[in-house]
Amino acid sequence: MPPELISCKPLVSVLVPIYNTALYLQECIDSILRQSYKNLQIILVDDGSTDDSYNICKRYKNNDSRIEVHRIPHSGIATVRNQLIKLANGKYSIFIDSDDYYTENHCIEKLVEYAEKNNLEVCLFTNRQDGNDDLKILSREQAIVTFLEDNCIPSSMWTKLVISSIFSKLKFNSHIECGEDVLMTWQLLNFITHIGVISAKFYNYRNNPSSITSGPFSDAIYSMHLVWDRIVEDCVHQYPKLERLAKQKLLQCYEGLLCSAIRSKTNLDHRINNIRHNIHDNIDLLFTKDKSIKYITFILLSVYFYDITRAMFSRHIRHINTIR
Numbered sequence: 001m002p003p004e005l006i007s008c009k010p011l012v013s014v015l016v017p018i019y020n021t022a023l024y025l026q027e028c029i030d031s032i033l034r035q036s037y038k039n040l041q042i043i044l045v046d047d048g049s050t051d052d053s054y055n056i057c058k059r060y061k062n063n064d065s066r067i068e069v070h071r072i073p074h075s076g077i078a079t080v081r082n083q084l085i086k087l088a089n090g091k092y093s094i095f096i097d098s099d100d101y102y103t104e105n106h107c108i109e110k111l112v113e114y115a116e117k118n119n120l121e122v123c124l125f126t127n128r129q130d131g132n133d134d135l136k137i138l139s140r141e142q143a144i145v146t147f148l149e150d151n152c153i154p155s156s157m158w159t160k161l162v163i164s165s166i167f168s169k170l171k172f173n174s175h176i177e178c179g180e181d182v183l184m185t186w187q188l189l190n191f192i193t194h195i196g197v198i199s200a201k202f203y204n205y206r207n208n209p210s211s212i213t214s215g216p217f218s219d220a221i222y223s224m225h226l227v228w229d230r231i232v233e234d235c236v237h238q239y240p241k242l243e244r245l246a247k248q249k250l251l252q253c254y255e256g257l258l259c260s261a262i263r264s265k266t267n268l269d270h271r272i273n274n275i276r277h278n279i280h281d282n283i284d285l286l287f288t289k290d291k292s293i294k295y296i297t298f299i300l301l302s303v304y305f306y307d308i309t310r311a312m313f314s315r316h317i318r319h320i321n322t323i324r
Helices: 003-007 022-033 053-063 077-087 107-118 140-149 180-189 224-238 240-263 270-281 293-304 306-313
Strands: 012-018 040-046 067-071 092-095 122-125 135-139 160-163 194-198
Touching: 012 022, 012 053, 012 077, 012 107, 022 040, 022 053, 040 053, 040 077, 053 067, 067 077, 077 092, 092 107, 107 122, 107 135, 107 160, 107 194, 135 140, 140 180, 140 194, 140 240, 160 180, 180 224, 224 240, 224 270, 240 270, 240 293, 240 306, 270 293, 293 306
Parallel strands: 012 040, 012 092, 040 067, 122 194
Antiparallel strands: 092 160, 122 160, 135 194
């Protein structure tokens, strides 16, 4: 594409946080370079990797002037993402995880096209193969209800093209090690006027078996409750009609944490007691049509007889993915 045509298109900052993903990093960067949308600022921030990630970044920088490479001491994903936001110069910003890649070369072009034509602050794709790139525009209120009711608005940051000036007013919470994407998505929804949703699959997400959510119960996984505690608190003050919906999502979070603790044979401690206490306080929300009697019985036994349930069922409990 001629430089004069590129320059008339808005600059998009592609934000790539990197930590020890040398095995997949080239596939990720190549998928960015293959994008049909060329007016890109590609920012690679290495979070003190101990593998060859940083050297790979430098090699790519030498071959493409759009690529910037930065390295910081290992600080965690929230700090890296906040640093990337500060470095973004584009009208729009979009994150991509360094072990994933774009499956469609027109992903960024399509998002920018819809955002520009419809004056959208955020345009996202669902990454589900259930549509034909059709755009649905939601108001703030519609988006918030949709986010609380179902998964049509994904929480993953890599699904979203966002006006950079909005990102610059927000921060990822470094105290939350699991679910920081959920909280940032919630903050974005409260900041926008309209959001565009594309029902299309543009991206390959690599399920990392060494990730926090795939591991045993830990303080990092437990921090997920802080996200939904915050969302419930916001609904109480700003959207009282949505309080029950938010509490249902909070209960699902605590159910997932309880199952994770039992699978990991975690001893009874203050974290487990807090989980049990919160499920007990919202016990009426447990009885919904989408939950089987068998599952409800298991949760109730775990709340009232945790040690016995842990001893009897830890080997047999299947993965219950109720943490959104």
